[in-house]
Amino acid sequence: MLMNLGGDESRRIKALQALLAPDESRDEVLRKFVQLASQALGIPGSFISVLDDEHQFVRASRNFDLKESSRDDSLCRHVVDSDIPVVVPDTLHDPRFSTHPLIIGEPFIRFYAGVPLKNRERIVLGTLCVTDTRPHTFSTEQLATLKLLGELVMSFLEAWHAASFTDVVTGLPNxxxxxxxxxxxxxxxxxxxxxxxxxxxxxxxxxxxxxxxxxxxxxxxxxxxxxxxxxxxxxxxxxxxxxxxxxxxxxxxxxxxxxxxxxxxxxxxxxxxxxxxxxxxxxxxxxxxxxxxxxxxxxxxxxxxxxxxxxxxxxxxxxxxxxxNESFDASRTEDFLLMNDLAVALEKNEGLYLVYQPKVCLQTGVPLGLEALIRWKHPTRGELSPAMFIPLASQTNLVSALTEWVINSVIAQQKAWRSTTIRLPVSVNVSEMDFAREGYADYLEDKMIKAGLPTALLGIECMETESILESPAALKGLEMLKQRGFALSLDDFGIGYSNISYLRRMPLDVIKLDKSLISELSSDTASRIIARSIIKMLKDLDYTVLAEGVENAEIVSTLRQYGCDQAQGFFYSKPLPVEELQSWLSWKLRDRLYG
CATH class of the missing domain: 3.30.70.270 (Reverse transcriptase/Diguanylate cyclase domain)
Incomplete structure (x- = not known):
């Protein structure tokens, strides 16, 4: 705003307003400039003024008490109007000033020298002056010094304004x-x-x-x-x-x-x-x-x-x-606070825990694996549904920290199960952001090796299909995981981006049918036709097919007829905490253990 003012009176006025506005950090530097002017020139009084169409305002001064005057009474207007330095060795001997109120009255100015403060376009915005209550001679060298100081003051003001109040690229106020x-x-x-x-x-x-x-x-x-x-x-x-x-x-x-x-x-x-x-x-x-x-x-x-x-x-x-909208805003604020609490919970490892939902063979009813699902007991809100915090975390970098916590917890649990008869792979959900990380497969493999566990005991489930397909790094990450022996599952097939053609681009082992495809099998003919066709196609493509949300025996029977391999849902078991899971597995695996 202190530059590019030529031909634009409104911008010049706004520039003056910016200089007239209070700014303690700016004015502190200006006070140092007037102190330097007095010391360098040997003149006790000095000040920096800004003039608009009606007034003069003193922005910084030394041994000069005047803070404001009318423009007509200002000596500085002669500098601004003429756009040249003005030096008056003795004001009482100058007919322009001999009867001036600031000469014959406070502050009794007898000597005055002022130079214009010009921006790069030569627009005068104010003055740098030195004064005294007694006459002085003023040499050519002193005037050159005052001019140089004036240029430095203007350079500072332009830099101050550009750095503080103007966007460097657009030139607009910031x-x-x-x-x-x-x-x-x-x-x-x-x-x-x-x-x-x-x-x-x-x-x-x-x-x-x-x-x-x-x-x-x-x-x-x-x-x-x-x-x-x-x-x-x-x-x-x-x-x-x-x-x-x-x-x-x-x-x-x-x-x-x-x-x-x-x-x-x-x-x-x-x-x-x-x-x-x-x-x-x-x-x-x-x-x-x-x-x-x-x-x-x-x-x-x-x-x-x-x-x-x-x-x-x-x-x-x-x-x-x-x-x-205050209600929307309150909701977003609550979301932010919840994510802040989640970050604390992850850092302190407090309130978060895992439950495990079994995956069962549809032909034998024997558990073949588990899915780890995170839960959160909030310190003030109590038990929170994953739907309340996982979608929010997925919009932030907390999703990777959450995944890391789940994987570490699963590995720790798998290590604890080594002393028992439980030898089931546990799958976890991993985001596209993690798949795309350089060396992620090596990182997970190293974790399993250090824990003394085969990679086959950790399954990787992925969603966000469209994001993965758009990311060469994520597709490469999936391939690397596959090569290292991690079983890969595609979650929620049948909703969202379910274009069949993408399946061959992803190195998948298991396709999980979303419960929306399964829930109507007992009552809707169209649902049965669609499910049967999808299962047949996936089996022809040599995938293992797992149905989610299985809740009754009739659906189990239908899925068996269609050739579906595995199922999980409340018909078999709800997600269970570790203690209940171990009891459930002991019962379900009793024939294997004692038969």
């Missing part, structure tokens, strides 16, 4: 400036109902993928183009302000009655594209979120948080615009 503007509205006692609109229109992961092949410059061009497009499309009013609040995200601060609502902005931005470089553009999808507020009713940070919450709700629901 998040810190938005926060400060919100604080100023509150401090000024503004009672106008306001609106903050957040805009997300750039898929930054995609942009950074482009940067990998094209470099960062095209991505920066994309951001700059958006910063140009927004005011052209939205046509903000004089009191509307556009900010860059994060890479690829923008904000509009406006009045509550303004046409620039979240829905209006999303509509106007529909179908826009921005340029990466000449001849290459990308289509953008805009999401917006808004919050209405009275300045001072919430902190600036809270107002921004509410806008971001509304924006994320819009993105999460796949709608173009959302207003801040």
């Amino acid at each position: 998040r810190q400036r938005l926060i400060r503007d919100l604080q100023f509205l509150a401090a000024a006692g503004d009672t106008t109902l306001r609106r903050l609109v957040l805009i997300d229109c750039i898929d930054m992961p995609r942009a950074y993928e482009l940067a990998r092949s094209m470099g960062m410059l095209p991505v920066e061009n994309l951001l700059k183009d958006m910063a140009t497009l927004l005011p052209l499309r939205l046509r903000p009013g004089v009191d509307d302000r556009i900010y860059t609040v994060a890479t690829g995200r923008f904000a509009i601060l406006t009045g509550a009655k303004s046409r620039l609502s979240a829905s209006y902005v999303a509509t106007v931005l529909q179908g826009i594209s921005a340029d990466l470089e000449e001849g290459i553009s990308v289509e953008l999808t805009a999401y917006t979120g808004e919050t209405a507020f009275m300045p001072g009713s919430f902190s600036a940070q809270e107002i921004l948080r509410q806008g971001v919450s509304a924006l994320h709700e819009a993105i999460g629901q796949g709608v173009s615009a959302m207003s801040f």
Whole structure:
């Protein structure tokens, strides 16, 4: 804002407002500059002033008590208006000042020397001056020193503003400036109902993928183009302000009655594209979120948080615009707190435990394996359904930590079972993120070797089929696991992305039929036809087929007729804690143990 002001009076005014706004860290540096000016030039008084159309404001001073005056009474206006240094060795001998109120009265200025503070475009924004209550001569060398100090002051102010309040890439005011503007509205006692609109229109992961092949410059061009497009499309009013609040995200601060609502902005931005470089553009999808507020009713940070919450709700629901909703926000806050509690539970190994659901041979009824399922007894909420925390964890890096905890717990349990008759493989769910990790198969194999266990005792179940197929690293990771002897299962087949053609791309051993395919076998002819066809096809492809959610004997009989291999569900057993599982297995395996 202290640069690129030429020909734009509104931006010059905003630049002056930025300099006039209080900022203790900035003013502390300015005070050091005026101290240096006094010491270097041997003149006791010095100050830095900013002038608007009506007033002079002193931003920093030394041995000079005046803080503000009218522009007409300001000696500095002669510097600003003439755009050249002004030196007055004795004001009483200068007809311009001999009867001036600041000369014949406080602060009794007898000597004055001032230089203009100009930005790079030669726009004068203020002055650096030295003064005394007695006359002085002022040499050419002293004036050159004062000019140099003035240039340093202006360079500092431009750097301060660029670093603090301007986004380097887009040139728009940044998040810190938005926060400060919100604080100023509150401090000024503004009672106008306001609106903050957040805009997300750039898929930054995609942009950074482009940067990998094209470099960062095209991505920066994309951001700059958006910063140009927004005011052209939205046509903000004089009191509307556009900010860059994060890479690829923008904000509009406006009045509550303004046409620039979240829905209006999303509509106007529909179908826009921005340029990466000449001849290459990308289509953008805009999401917006808004919050209405009275300045001072919430902190600036809270107002921004509410806008971001509304924006994320819009993105999460796949709608173009959302207003801040306290109930949605409370739910998201609860989700965040729950994930924070989960991180603590994983770190301290408290409250989490495993249950095991048996996998049974449909022909013999003998247990062939187990699936490990995580449970959480929350310290204040009690027992939580996995549906309450696993989907949330899957959206964060906690999912890998959760998987790691499950695998370590399963390995520890398998080691404990070595002194018993239990020799059943236990399967765990692993995410695409882990499959794609470099050396993950080696890592798991090393864990099993150190525990003295064959890899065949640890089964790997995967979902997220579409994500895996889109990730060469994940497919390679699955192949490596297969080569090391881990049995691989595909979970929940029959829902979501269940294109048959992908099966041959994944090195799978077991296909688990989702319970939605199984639950209607007793009552629905179409379900029976579909299930029979799928099972036959999978058997022809040489997979082991396991049915989930088996709950009655009739379904068991039907699945046997169709050639299904294995089943798990409440008909055989619910998921059991270790102690109950061991009793159940002792009963189910009694013929093998004692026959």
